[in-house]
Amino acid sequence: MEFDKNRDPLESAKVIEVLTRGELDDDATVSVRFNGRRFNIQLSPNFFQNSPETTTLYLKYLQAIHPIGPGEFEGIRDTDVCKWIIDLFKNLFVQLAPEPLPSFDPEKIRSGEAKPLLSEYLFPETFGCRLEAVNEMSIPRHVDSCGGLMTPRTYLDDDLLDAMEDWTCFVDPSEIEVDFQNPEDALDQIPRRVRVDLDGSGHMTTCFFKGFETGVGDCPMSEEIKAYGKIHNANFGPDVRVGRLYGVAHDESSDTTLGLLLAYIDHxxxxxxxxxxxxxxxxxxxxxxxxxxxxxxxxxxxxxxxxxxxxxxxxxxxxxxxxxxxxxxxxxxxxxxxxxxxxxxxxxxxxxxxxxxxxxxxxxx
Missing domain, CATH: 1.10.510.10 (Transferase(Phosphotransferase) domain 1)
Structure with a gap:
């Protein structure tokens, strides 16, 4: 299938994350991925001047997209809100990111011209935006070129990191190849299937990438790593039907862990x-x-x-x-x-x- 360069921008723009500051806070940040860039859009009633109708609508929309909510509020679905946000900002998206970056371009990936790396998806070019309103007129605005949010990562305890060196490997995300089975997924999906040289031999092993949420020390992912360490040391045979950890994606520059590299299961x-x-x-x-x-x-x-x-x-x-x-x-x-x-x-x-x-x-x- 040929990739349509003249596609509607709405087709590949996708909300990938919604962050709020708590149930009592009316501010939110909605992150949209478009053409390989990330747009972090700040939403707050503080940005609305003389716009009571816009404020009322926004507060309803906030309930619908709240990350711990049911995905609906008074008949408004979270998908409706995502479409509303994307529609407001689509011209700005096209202005700042007119074409897909090579590693996000389905045709270049399909032909082999582009070989996307996990680092390009975890650390994309990012733009900070916010939605303003004056006299009920919505104004999408580009405010900076950093976005203000950090890529999800975990700071593991030093003792755990030292112990992991005895039984697994650390791989920088710039050395992990993304392996999309459907190249069109590059535009709006977070990579899950990756290829890694685990032992420096040049042989690439297909793995499942399980990304981390932001955490410090004794977080849930620490417990999962410890569990996989026990599984590794047990040297189970194939009859024990459990996943295996092959390595971790680790950013040496910040000494942070970004996710697990698990045995890929054709399921x-x-x-x-x-x-x-x-x-x-x-x-x-x-x-x-x-x-x-x-x-x-x-x-x-x-x-x-x-x-x-x-x-x-x-x-x-x-x-x-x-x-x-x-x-x-x-x-x-x-x-x-x-x-x-x-x-x-x-x-x-x-x-x-x-x-x-x-x-x-x-x-x-």
Whole structure:
């Protein structure tokens, strides 16, 4: 499929993040990716002069796009708000970023002319903008060329970093190739499939990139790394159906960790969507056995699954399960809050997974 250089800008502009300062604050920053650049757009009633209608509308929109909200408010969907923001700023987007950068250009990626790197997606050219209003007239404004937000990264404890050097590798994001299966995804997707030279041999290994949120010290990602360290040291065979950590994306210049490089799993779906009314009983029994046996092995080496639920069970292309996500936490309906992070909580989650498998209702999620 040929890439249309004359496409509507709205087709590739995408809201990738919404940040607020809390439930009692009316300010927000909406980040939009367009043609390989990031636009951090500040929104606040303080920027609206003599514009009560605009202020009222904005406050409703804020409820709809709030990151911890339900994605809707008084019939207004978060997608409606995203479209409103993009429509207001689209001329500014085109002015500041008229063409895709080579590493974001689907045709250049498809032909091999461009070989995008993870660093280009994590540290893009960024513009700071804000929405102003005067007498009910909306005014999109470009205010700076830095954007004011930091790329999500985690500052891990020195002891953990030292321990990791014994069993995994650190790779700078400028040395990690992005591997989009569909080059059109380069315009509006965050890379997940990447290729890495893990041992300096020149052989590129396909990995799944799991990016970090901003954190310091003993954060959820620290717990996930520790879990993968125990999994590595256990030297499990292939019958233990669990993901493997191959390395971490680490920015040496700031000594910060940007994400995990996990074994890439060619997968079909998660257990949530794999189980159907006509799924053969033998297949359900196979999945149940693999999940239970794997969880027993994890507990044997001191690994807690934590967020044990059907959504964290991948079904690969060979119809085998893979247990994923060891950063902790829990999901209501699968594990009780007071049992989260314990073997008891894992076993409760396992029991609920078995119930989901064998008492499946098509409406269950």
């Amino acid at each position: 079909r779906t998660t257990l949530v969507y794999a189980v159907k009314d006509d799924t053969p009983l033998a297949m359900k029994q196979k999945w149940a056995r693999q999940i239970e046996d794997t969880l027993n092995e994890l507990h044997r080496v001191g690994v807690i699954w934590g967020d044990a639920k059907a959504g964290n069970v991948i079904i690969d292309n060979e119809n085998n399960v893979v247990i994923t996500d060891f950063e902790g936490g829990y999901t209501n309906g699968w594990v009780d809050a007071e049992k989260a992070g314990t073997v008891e909580g894992d076993l409760q989650g396992l029991q609920n997974i078995m119930a989901f498998l064998f008492q499946h209702n098509p409406d269950d999620t």
